[in-house]
Amino acid sequence: MKNWQKIFLLMLLPLGVFVGCGEEEVPDPGPIIPELTLNINKFIYDVMSDVYLWYNKLPNIDYQKEADSKDYFEKLLYTEDKWSFITDDVEALENSFHGVEKTFGWSLAFGKFSNTGNLFAIVEYVYPNTPAAIAGLKRGDIVVLLNDADITKTNYTDLIYGESIKITLGILGQGGISLGNSVNMTALELNLNPVLKTAVVEEGGRKIGYMFYAQYISDYNNAIDTALQSLMNQNITDLVLDLRYNPGGTVTAAQYLCSSLAPIEFVNGKDKLVTFQWNDKYQNYWISKQRTDQIQVDFTDTVAVKMDLDNLYILTGDGTASASELTITGLSAYMGVTTVGDTTYGKYTASITLKPEDLYERESYYSDFDNWGLQPIILRYANALGVTDFKDGFVPDILVYDDLLNAYPLGDVNDPLFKAAIEDITGSVITAKKSAEARNIPYQLFDRGFSKYDKNKRNLLIDDASSEEIKEQLK
Known part of the structure; x- marks a missing residue:
């Protein structure tokens, strides 16, 4: 058995020499990661490997090879975790937690009419003394146009955290919907009593x-x-x-x-x-x-x-x-x-x-x-x-x-x-x-919210x- 092993090794040797004589393949070093990204990645790793509830289930990922810090953070999350998040504007986030918002002052639900497929927003509630309240908006009002255009899956969130918007209300009856008044609103930073x-x-x-x-x-x-x-x-x-x-x-x-x-x-x-x-x-x-x-x-x-x-x-x-x-x-x-x-x-x-x-x-x-x-x-x-x-x-x-x-x-x-x-x-x-x-017109809601x-x-x-x-x- 040992002799056969020696013969097999000898047969492989010339092949190895032949390959070695050719042009060597240089491994791809991957993208060059900026120092700022590396520092952010290290911050993410230092936190998640210490205080995170599922720290002992973190995947084995080298943060020094991750070019996108937010993507790196998402890769670390445990499968059960649908709540942890990362932000590059923590000041605005903390203000929001304390009731300080740049907002129009309304909470909206977003839906789609089943018969036409058109998207709309509907007011859940309005804070007093806010742009929405001053505009006369109230619970149950329907918004059908945003900046004189249809509401879409790509622009509907502007109704929550846009800077300035024009909206057109819809008047809904059994026969369908017709266009109502239009109003303009500019978001303000406000302290909101919950x-x-x-x-x-x-x-x-x-x-x-x-x-x-x-x-x-x-x-x-x-x-x-x-x-x-x-x-x-x-x-x-x-x-x-x-x-x-x-x-x-x-x-x-x-x-x-x-x-x-x-x-x-x-x-x-x-x-x-x-x-x-x-x-x-x-x-x-x-x-x-x-x-x-x-x-x-x-x-x-x-x-x-x-x-x-x-x-x-x-x-x-x-x-x-x-x-x-x-x-x-x-x-x-x-x-x-x-x-x-x-x-x-x-x-x-x-x-x-x-x-x-x-x-x-x-x-x-x-x-x-x-x-x-x-x-x-x-x-x-x-x-x-x-x-x-x-x-x-x-x-x-x-x-x-x-x-x-x-x-x-x-x-x-x-x-x-x-x-x-x-x-x-x-x-x-x-x-x-x-x-x-x-008004019994079929519709489906797909999102809701007050704040970004x-x-x-x-x-x-x-x-x-x-x-x-x-x-x-x-x-």
């Missing part, structure tokens, strides 16, 4: 309060106090919380709202609202330091208003995400929570905003990319009963379609979601007062105090 609407409805011997909450922003917790105190002063017997378009926000805002609503015994007792599960490195670190505050969130007894509710109705839709879902699942462990509307988004994780300055001491190193930022998923949460991983969202207790073509104002008793909640509370049917004939950062807001955001400690660990 407590947009309150109302009280007396029906069936009950006094039912209503509050529309657009986003979880801790800077506006005092607006929650004002709204809830006003409802309590009117001696409401029940509360309907409208979160159907709420994409989420900060943990502390969710903690504050839940503590304002829950049974007072659990609030004053500072009972557990949700628990956090970090990656193994951080989970073990917090446990070793006995940092219970980093692995669970409790009710806080310092809220200004304590409603002490036993039951709560929450209006939901596919735009109900993140902190909104924490409110639903967190409270359901301690009180009756009835959801009305459609299935929620399905978001059971939290993230943190990280910038180059959070990792590197030398400013001259990152000055060229100091406005880049990452929003990686860093933990998953569960309620006090252990409910988590609701990736398909929460199915409503009472399924109701949010018919925007026949929309009523938010807080109106004829709004289908609010009406269904009232009927369930009172046990009696409300006869709707129709202001116009229902809506998808980012679906992250449950870790607040500043916790963020600072994480940043210290990263350094």
Whole structure:
């Protein structure tokens, strides 16, 4: 056997010599990566290999060979992760999280008419004192033209984050659609109070309060106090919380709202609202330091208003995400929570905003990319009963379609979601007062939003105090 091996090696030798004598093939070194891109890539790797929830599942990719930093980031994401993101304008992102937006002041749903295939936008709600409000736009208005042209899949987002636009409204009837008025709007940077609407409805011997909450922003917790105190002063017997378009926000805002609503015994007792599960490195670190505050969130007894509710109705839709879902699942462990509307988004994780300055001491190193930022998923949460991983969202207790073509104002008793909640509370049917004939024209919605950062807001955001400690660990 050994002799045959020697003969075989000898036969290969001349071939190797022959090949070696020819022109050698030089391996392709690949594209030359600019130093700035390499530094951004390193920033991405340093974050994702440390604090990312799925850091131990990162693919083996050499960041020094990646020519596009955003593409590199996307390649690192775990298959389950549909939430982490990267931005090259972190300042605008952080402003948005704090309720500062350059906006027209409206939230839109985008759809396609089934009979014609034409695209349109329809107004979900309008903030007061914004360009949209000044233009006289209201919930249920239909936009059919953008800058005197058709709305398309390539231009429809200009209706949310364009600088200046001209829109033409559509007048929809049973026979079709006709063109209405046109208005011009220019986006403004605005501070937007997320407590947009309150109302009280007396029906069936009950006094039912209503509050529309657009986003979880801790800077506006005092607006929650004002709204809830006003409802309590009117001696409401029940509360309907409208979160159907709420994409989420900060943990502390969710903690504050839940503590304002829950049974007072659990609030004053500072009972557990949700628990956090970090990656193994951080989970073990917090446990070793006995940092219970980093692995669970409790009710806080310092809220200004304590409603002490036993039951709560929450209006939901596919735009109900993140902190909104924490409110639903967190409270359901301690009180009756009835959801009305459609299935929620399905978001059971939290993230943190990280910038180059959070990792590197030398400013001259990152000055060229100091406005880049990452929003990686860093933990998953569960309620006090252990409910988590609701990736398909929460199915409503009472399924109701949010018919925007026949929309009523938010807080109106004829709004289908609010009406269904009232009927369930009172046990009696409300006869709707129709202001116009229902328009039964088939259509399909394909997107919705208020801000260019809506998808980012679906992250449950870790607040500043916790963020600072994480940043210290990263350094």
